[in-house]
Amino acid sequence: MKYRHLLNNFLFYIFFIPLPVIAISTHDVLIKPEITLKLEHEFKNAYPKNIDPTENIVDFELVASESEWGIIPPYRTKVWSYNGKIPGPVIRMQLGDTLRLKLSNKLPQPTTIHWHGVRVPNAMDGVPGVTQPAIQSGESFIYQFTPKDAGTFWFHPHVNAAEQVERGLHGVLIVEDKTEPVYSQDIVFVLDDWLLGRDGAIHSEFVTRHDLAHDGRWGNVLTVNGQIKPSFNVKAGERIRIRMVNVANGRVFSPMLQSLTPMIFAVDGMLVGKPFLLQHFLLAPGNRIDLDIIIPKTFAGKSLEIKNVFSRKASTLAFLQVEAEGAVVTPQFNIPKAVHIPQWNEATKMPVSHEFVLNAKRGGAKGIQWTINNNAWPETENYELKSGEFYKLRFNNKSPRLHPMHLHGQFFKVIARNGQPVEEDFWRDTVLLRRKETVDIGIIPLDTGLWANHCHILEHAEAGMMSTIRVLP
Numbered sequence: 001m002k003y004r005h006l007l008n009n010f011l012f013y014i015f016f017i018p019l020p021v022i023a024i025s026t027h028d029v030l031i032k033p034e035i036t037l038k039l040e041h042e043f044k045n046a047y048p049k050n051i052d053p054t055e056n057i058v059d060f061e062l063v064a065s066e067s068e069w070g071i072i073p074p075y076r077t078k079v080w081s082y083n084g085k086i087p088g089p090v091i092r093m094q095l096g097d098t099l100r101l102k103l104s105n106k107l108p109q110p111t112t113i114h115w116h117g118v119r120v121p122n123a124m125d126g127v128p129g130v131t132q133p134a135i136q137s138g139e140s141f142i143y144q145f146t147p148k149d150a151g152t153f154w155f156h157p158h159v160n161a162a163e164q165v166e167r168g169l170h171g172v173l174i175v176e177d178k179t180e181p182v183y184s185q186d187i188v189f190v191l192d193d194w195l196l197g198r199d200g201a202i203h204s205e206f207v208t209r210h211d212l213a214h215d216g217r218w219g220n221v222l223t224v225n226g227q228i229k230p231s232f233n234v235k236a237g238e239r240i241r242i243r244m245v246n247v248a249n250g251r252v253f254s255p256m257l258q259s260l261t262p263m264i265f266a267v268d269g270m271l272v273g274k275p276f277l278l279q280h281f282l283l284a285p286g287n288r289i290d291l292d293i294i295i296p297k298t299f300a301g302k303s304l305e306i307k308n309v310f311s312r313k314a315s316t317l318a319f320l321q322v323e324a325e326g327a328v329v330t331p332q333f334n335i336p337k338a339v340h341i342p343q344w345n346e347a348t349k350m351p352v353s354h355e356f357v358l359n360a361k362r363g364g365a366k367g368i369q370w371t372i373n374n375n376a377w378p379e380t381e382n383y384e385l386k387s388g389e390f391y392k393l394r395f396n397n398k399s400p401r402l403h404p405m406h407l408h409g410q411f412f413k414v415i416a417r418n419g420q421p422v423e424e425d426f427w428r429d430t431v432l433l434r435r436k437e438t439v440d441i442g443i444i445p446l447d448t449g450l451w452a453n454h455c456h457i458l459e460h461a462e463a464g465m466m467s468t469i470r471v472l473p
Helices: 002-016 034-043 209-213 345-349 458-462
Strands: 057-069 077-082 090-094 098-105 114-116 140-145 151-156 171-176 185-194 221-224 231-234 239-246 255-257 263-267 270-277 288-294 303-308 315-322 354-362 368-372 382-386 391-397 403-407 413-417 430-433 438-443 449-455 466-472
Touching: 034 345, 057 090, 090 098, 151 239, 151 288, 171 185, 171 239, 185 315, 209 368, 209 458, 221 315, 345 413, 345 438, 354 403, 391 403, 391 430, 430 438, 449 458
Parallel strands: 057 098, 090 171, 185 239, 231 315, 354 391, 382 466
Antiparallel strands: 057 077, 098 140, 114 151, 151 171, 185 221, 239 288, 255 303, 263 270, 263 288, 303 315, 354 368, 391 438, 403 430, 403 449, 413 438, 449 466
């Protein structure tokens, strides 16, 4: 009887008394394999976990509102913009400074700001329903954070992004490192496309069935900094830095600079381990590259064309107009590069921790849903990773369309494509998958919180190709 009484009490506590739920992963119960320890050791000092903040606070205010912009002269296009400009203001700050930015929403829709590529506190990431409530029309919100990395980043809404970004809501955040060399000029190229009528008006139907069935919305007008084929004046002998940012909804750019030898020394804001020549590099939506370019003194008076060669027919993006006189002495310094990028050569031997299968299925308002593991957001699964531990993640594109996959809050390294090892000596926050392609990435997450993981063809994301990853302490 006493035994039966104890047994009944035991069963009562199991079935009727709520107990804490404990999630246990193989990382908790197994001793780490030697290869995992090696990969994690290689990661040390790859990029700083924490930056000692200065006392300097950079105060900035953005107003998101309806305005007009001259894209096709003489017409004025009705756009949505930050502070009345296309693109929005370039925000420059020093590494260690704290940005305190007030966003006032004067749009007819809710909005937010996502700081693309910036390792911010989770509550500042700007994803409604994940990290913050949407900012309603007539309301404001203050974003405050100290960037942990120097580099070229950008910002845009994460509410109805396929429409809001397409209408012109995007800007560039540059975090400068005082230890980097000073270039003759530091030029920002915001690459975009617009779907416009002959009168300059934006085609007002967004996230169409056509967009969903293809690689998102591709425009018929290409712009750099909101202008068609702008010219940038340079001097012979100058050494310039060009920061290219692709803010288009779906278009991929492959920039080519006529008669020059531009060297890529940063990808997605982060310095590369070994600078390399700009040659067939694909700049997918969300991607950024920083270029080191020397203008030869023999080029005085020349006009140098910058083209996009991704499409079947090359198109002109902009010109570098070299002044006929006033050649300068070329600054001499080594191209900036990262102190340490882990090679992770043995990562291909590691098992896949999580696989994200990318595909489409019938459903949704337009009849097409883009899915991750056969589910569309918000029904997609949330995955958990532990901060400071190595994971091998796989993106498996089962579809015939492009998918630039972007992970918020973290950087990662591509280690294989279609099962073949890849030598990329740099970090990314966005990687392009071509049709039927598989990409394996290595990642050691550091910043805790709930982070979005989605396709940066904004129409695909709007139609469900988004999930979340929770990084645990």
